[in-house]
Amino acid sequence: MPAPARPDVLIIGGGLIGLATAWRTARRGLSVTLCDPEPGANASFAAAGMLTPVTELHYGEELLLGLNLDSARRYPDFVAELREASGGADPGYRESGTLAVAFDADDRAVLADLHEFQRSLGLRAEWLSGGEARRLEPMLAPSVRGGLLVEGDHQVDNRMLLAALFAALEREPRAELVRARAAELTVAGGRAVGVVLEDGTAIAAGQVVLAAGCWSGQLRGIPPEALPPVRPVKGQILRLAVPEVYKPFLTHTVRGVVRSNHAYLVPRAHGELVLGATTEEQDYDTSVTAGGVYELLRDARALVPGITELPLLETRAALRPGSPDNAPLIGPTALPGLLAATGHYRHGVLLTPATAEAMAEILATGSVPDLAEPFSPLRFGK
Amino acid sequence: MPAPARPDVLIIGGGLIGLATAWRTARRGLSVTLCDPEPGANASFAAAGMLTPVTELHYGEELLLGLNLDSARRYPDFVAELREASGGADPGYRESGTLAVAFDADDRAVLADLHEFQRSLGLRAEWLSGGEARRLEPMLAPSVRGGLLVEGDHQVDNRMLLAALFAALEREPRAELVRARAAELTVAGGRAVGVVLEDGTAIAAGQVVLAAGCWSGQLRGIPPEALPPVRPVKGQILRLAVPEVYKPFLTHTVRGVVRSNHAYLVPRAHGELVLGATTEEQDYDTSVTAGGVYELLRDARALVPGITELPLLETRAALRPGSPDNAPLIGPTALPGLLAATGHYRHGVLLTPATAEAMAEILATGSVPDLAEPFSPLRFGK
Numbered sequence: 001m002p003a004p005a006r007p008d009v010l011i012i013g014g015g016l017i018g019l020a021t022a023w024r025t026a027r028r029g030l031s032v033t034l035c036d037p038e039p040g041a042n043a044s045f046a047a048a049g050m051l052t053p054v055t056e057l058h059y060g061e062e063l064l065l066g067l068n069l070d071s072a073r074r075y076p077d078f079v080a081e082l083r084e085a086s087g088g089a090d091p092g093y094r095e096s097g098t099l100a101v102a103f104d105a106d107d108r109a110v111l112a113d114l115h116e117f118q119r120s121l122g123l124r125a126e127w128l129s130g131g132e133a134r135r136l137e138p139m140l141a142p143s144v145r146g147g148l149l150v151e152g153d154h155q156v157d158n159r160m161l162l163a164a165l166f167a168a169l170e171r172e173p174r175a176e177l178v179r180a181r182a183a184e185l186t187v188a189g190g191r192a193v194g195v196v197l198e199d200g201t202a203i204a205a206g207q208v209v210l211a212a213g214c215w216s217g218q219l220r221g222i223p224p225e226a227l228p229p230v231r232p233v234k235g236q237i238l239r240l241a242v243p244e245v246y247k248p249f250l251t252h253t254v255r256g257v258v259r260s261n262h263a264y265l266v267p268r269a270h271g272e273l274v275l276g277a278t279t280e281e282q283d284y285d286t287s288v289t290a291g292g293v294y295e296l297l298r299d300a301r302a303l304v305p306g307i308t309e310l311p312l313l314e315t316r317a318a319l320r321p322g323s324p325d326n327a328p329l330i331g332p333t334a335l336p337g338l339l340a341a342t343g344h345y346r347h348g349v350l351l352t353p354a355t356a357e358a359m360a361e362i363l364a365t366g367s368v369p370d371l372a373e374p375f376s377p378l379r380f381g382k
Numbered sequence: 383m384p385a386p387a388r389p390d391v392l393i394i395g396g397g398l399i400g401l402a403t404a405w406r407t408a409r410r411g412l413s414v415t416l417c418d419p420e421p422g423a424n425a426s427f428a429a430a431g432m433l434t435p436v437t438e439l440h441y442g443e444e445l446l447l448g449l450n451l452d453s454a455r456r457y458p459d460f461v462a463e464l465r466e467a468s469g470g471a472d473p474g475y476r477e478s479g480t481l482a483v484a485f486d487a488d489d490r491a492v493l494a495d496l497h498e499f500q501r502s503l504g505l506r507a508e509w510l511s512g513g514e515a516r517r518l519e520p521m522l523a524p525s526v527r528g529g530l531l532v533e534g535d536h537q538v539d540n541r542m543l544l545a546a547l548f549a550a551l552e553r554e555p556r557a558e559l560v561r562a563r564a565a566e567l568t569v570a571g572g573r574a575v576g577v578v579l580e581d582g583t584a585i586a587a588g589q590v591v592l593a594a595g596c597w598s599g600q601l602r603g604i605p606p607e608a609l610p611p612v613r614p615v616k617g618q619i620l621r622l623a624v625p626e627v628y629k630p631f632l633t634h635t636v637r638g639v640v641r642s643n644h645a646y647l648v649p650r651a652h653g654e655l656v657l658g659a660t661t662e663e664q665d666y667d668t669s670v671t672a673g674g675v676y677e678l679l680r681d682a683r684a685l686v687p688g689i690t691e692l693p694l695l696e697t698r699a700a701l702r703p704g705s706p707d708n709a710p711l712i713g714p715t716a717l718p719g720l721l722a723a724t725g726h727y728r729h730g731v732l733l734t735p736a737t738a739e740a741m742a743e744i745l746a747t748g749s750v751p752d753l754a755e756p757f758s759p760l761r762f763g764k
Contacts, residue, residue, distance in 0.1 A: 240672055275672075290622055290657075291690030294679035297672055308673030315694060 007033040010205035013212030014039025019165040020356035026174040028364040035178040040162040046318030052153035071354030078353040086167035092157025098253040101147040185221035192337035214321040216342040226335035232319035234280040236292035239314040240273040263299035329377040389415040392587035395594035396421025401547040402738035408556040410746040417560040422544040428700030430656040434535035453736030460735040468549035474539025480635040483529040567603035574719035596703040598724040608717035614701035617659040618674035621696040645681035711759040
């Protein structure tokens, strides 16, 4: 449908967070316009799609764990509804389980600590010996000393998820996608009232959502007190092919710490193997570097030596939106009418359903769900 | 110009060897048709373009050394004439010198032996201490123990050379390029008399040249006694970018033996850095693999650790035409009217001028130059 003269909600940024927020918000009956010159092109496209709140648990992030677990639990219904709304697109959700492995006594101790912490929080994880881990995944390196199996940590093919969201929005009469860059926020009477696009077109809106990942603080016209403190954190990531003769190569997501680098291998149902990822503070640089590719291959080889024979399909770098406390910004900013849904750092794919649901609730009712409350953008207020 | 009904010479294969042979032969006054569905697309495009007969000297290959040195000496005139014939295209020839380095006492001994052998043959090479090597190339690893500087071993940008050859052929009235695959050799009266293209078109010709690299033995209709014994030898190769801030990164080609792998880095004038290459017997497979890329980056990093920061521009695999004795096949085969110019293995770019000149001489006069005589395809006769 043509853009309404003044949509209820204008979303800036068409990554997974923006697209899913647009879809869920339109489902609540609001009219939504999303603008992005190249939707689905950045971190959402590059990501590995791990849904691993239990395996990626960190001390001191219990609040984030609550949101992560909530979002993981929402995934089955979210993708089922999305499949229907999109006219049958497969969102690529796969309940494949995750195996975190240890190489030496130090790794083993770290993993045992993590296991203890997981159990103290009532999370399910199973300790495996090296032999048990290799029986589960025969391609694991002989040097693997033990592992932690988390059957409940799954994955989604983020590229299939993007495609399903595009299809759902296409069929949603209250949503419109504008392939253009928002250049400036329009503020009137102390309130966000729309944006001006790069070509000069003005779009007025009831509420404006910043969902532009690490670029969310770059829009002109945002008053300083409402600027989301996000920064780019570069990640380089590889995709390998698993030829028929090697299938099934891996059936679980495999994670490990190699020389203090976190490495992972995520096997897709259709045979791709995703290898990630570097974590680099390099401003907005997105070059794939010799060193980045070297380290990813070196660490993945240490976990699964058999990758040597696999064709290298793709090398890529993209920018995660980092925040000062590594947790997302969800909800109203200090400027009335301006909301944020950004700063998801390493958990953007995982947090897509919970964020979209929380944002739709806030946009439709003005009230912030309890689970989202700790992630108010106002926590960074001056 | 339109193809003559019956060109004097028909060349199968549009790599550097085929293109240069076509150009030099047309210059001798013969009409030439070259057919290739995708000229300049395989090993000639992938190659690093090292012109390093002295650095790549091997025991037992003194005959090949003679041809290699002859071809290296021809390069300056060859590219000057090509530049003129092409209407000004720069063939990318660079007299940048080559530095072979050693890491440990074993490498050092190997390099010292090579130096001795070079001197015994009257070749010019200068021994450098580790410190001297690093003064010449400050990006070299601190662990480099010594090096052999060969000022006379140069390089050519094989992609610029291809472009110049295309331009020269375009302007050559006696030459024609047909973008189609030769399917079958036509033999009549015990003599090669032309080919049939994949679409059924027949081209009759006075003489036929097999210059299809590792595919030279695949053409249907070649009698067994005339089949060139070439095989594909896969090479994976990388291209990095050198950003302005790092220039000049390297000024010489740097070669080294790392864990018995031969690694090299070739710096282009325009800032590209070529890293090569694997040597794999993998039949006709041309996939870029995780292991290939890993090893190239690992070995190049050992020589020049600073590559870590450089953007990775390209990963590629192509097939060298290997022969039973690692030397090329140049000249008449056992079938009258059928000649070969293939099997150049690792030296195709280097041997382009000498091969093209020898082939033009043979095609125009029927007599084989002395230097090419040892490389007769008939040496593999049954």
